[in-house]
Amino acid sequence: MKAAVLVFPGSNCDRDLAVALTAAGAEVAMVWHKETSLPEGTDLVAVPGGFSYGDYLRAGAIAARSPVIAALRDHAERGGYVFGVCNGFQILCETGLLPGTLMRNRDLRYICRSVTLRVGTADSAFTSGWRAGEKVSFPIAHHDGNYTAGPGGLERLTGEDRVAFRYVTNPNGSEGDVAGILSDNRRILGMMPHPERAADPAQGGTDGAALFRAVTGVLAEA
Numbered sequence: 001m002k003a004a005v006l007v008f009p010g011s012n013c014d015r016d017l018a019v020a021l022t023a024a025g026a027e028v029a030m031v032w033h034k035e036t037s038l039p040e041g042t043d044l045v046a047v048p049g050g051f052s053y054g055d056y057l058r059a060g061a062i063a064a065r066s067p068v069i070a071a072l073r074d075h076a077e078r079g080g081y082v083f084g085v086c087n088g089f090q091i092l093c094e095t096g097l098l099p100g101t102l103m104r105n106r107d108l109r110y111i112c113r114s115v116t117l118r119v120g121t122a123d124s125a126f127t128s129g130w131r132a133g134e135k136v137s138f139p140i141a142h143h144d145g146n147y148t149a150g151p152g153g154l155e156r157l158t159g160e161d162r163v164a165f166r167y168v169t170n171p172n173g174s175e176g177d178v179a180g181i182l183s184d185n186r187r188i189l190g191m192m193p194h195p196e197r198a199a200d201p202a203q204g205g206t207d208g209a210a211l212f213r214a215v216t217g218v219l220a221e222a
């Protein structure tokens with residue numbers, strides 16, 4: 001199964017994501033944002049966390065206009081899998097591949113700590129290793145994690161069972177305690193918490209490994 005990790009100026013979780021994907025059995029290529037195509041046979045595009053373009057304008061807004069985004073869009077439109085973490089989630093919202101916006105945290109502070117999440121749905125390649133309602137613990141590290149889906153958006157996401165993760169204790173004001181969402185075809189996941197920072201015992205937690213195992217397993221069989 002082949003994964004491409006996009007790298008933007010200011011990405012800082014790209015290596016972590018590559019390590020977690022590799023440990024789960026993926027063959028990983030790093031793809032600089034100036035590229036206009038993805039490696040042949042890419043199954044999954046992973047958009048990493050960090051501070052692309054210093055979060056200027058609005059987190060993810062400038063990266064969403066990078067050359068590689070046209071190739072990402074083509075991949076998604078062909079039904080390809082995409083996974084965005086933190087700044088990657090912000091970028092996916094800014095491209096319109098996922099609905100909604102990530103605004104400044106409710107308390108206007110950067111938050112860096114582990115949080116407990118509830119798995120919202122097991123019905124996706126990413127979350128199929130869990131049962132809905134199960135609790136997992138991942139680190140968060142962001143100042144713009146306050147998700148809003150816009151008018152009627154949360155009702156739609158909830159009604160279509162597209163909330164992938166919810167915060168047990170809401171750290172940032174996110175609407176409906178949303179920590180991660182799926183696209184309407186369930187093949188794109190965006191989430192603010194970092195499963196790649198909880199994927200090895202040396203990181204202090206391994207809950208995230210189940211996500212990488214699940215998605216690489218599904219795609220290896222596809």
Ligand SMILES: NC(=O)CC[C@H](N)C(=O)O
Pocket residue numbers: 013048049050051052055059085086087088090141142143144145
């Ligand atoms: N670790 C991350 O990707 C978080 C950075 C992000 N741009 C923010 O809201 O702070």
